[in-house]
Amino acid sequence: MKGLILQAFVLLALASSFASAFDPSPLQDFCVAIDDPLNGVFVNGKFCKDPKLAKAEDFSYSVKMPGDTNNPVGSSVTPVNVDQIPGLNTLGISAVRIDFAPYGQNAPHTHPRATEILVVLEGTLLVGFVTSNPNNTLISKVLNKGDVFVFPIGLIHFQFNIGKTNALAFAGLSSQNPGVITIANAVFGSDPPINPYFLAKAFMLDVKVVKNLQKKF
């Protein structure tokens, strides 16, 4: 009996320590986020709309329009998170639509707060992620229509359209606000810039190359 109680306490302690680092579990059916606290209820740091006033529009959004892939990387990510669907607030989930021109790419990036599960609806994508230090193993696969792939939380990952046609994918993410850190933009495009001599040594590059990259990002 004592052992069981101790076990229960350890489990509870673990559960609460995990919960504090991730999206909170809802304490109610939903908490449609509103900016104006008039008629609102304060839950988990956000104002919630009075649930009696919730409408279908609070829980819906349309991503039928392809994103504009006419840009240097040839891809476009359309987010569907709590900013687009206020009803996602406190629910720990969101989505993205990703359009790719032929040979377009979703450059190496990470989501600090979410695991991602991606479904290919059109085209052929080379996708992958790299495990953490020291191994830095590349886990990679070519995906076709109907294939699904998972990018674990926090790991650097990418998608590359290796087909001659457009590609389309949707992904679910395990946070209402997953966040994105695009590696090249964060490292070479920070504001203000990171010292180029430091970056030259870190990336084993000529400082001229670093300065050139810093101009581009």
Ligand SMILES: *[C@@H]1O[C@H](CO)[C@@H](O)[C@H](O)[C@H]1NC(C)=O
């Ligand atoms: C990482 O590499 C080491 C040395 O090769 C190996 O023993 C270990 O199993 C690897 N870990 C993973 C998670 O692949």
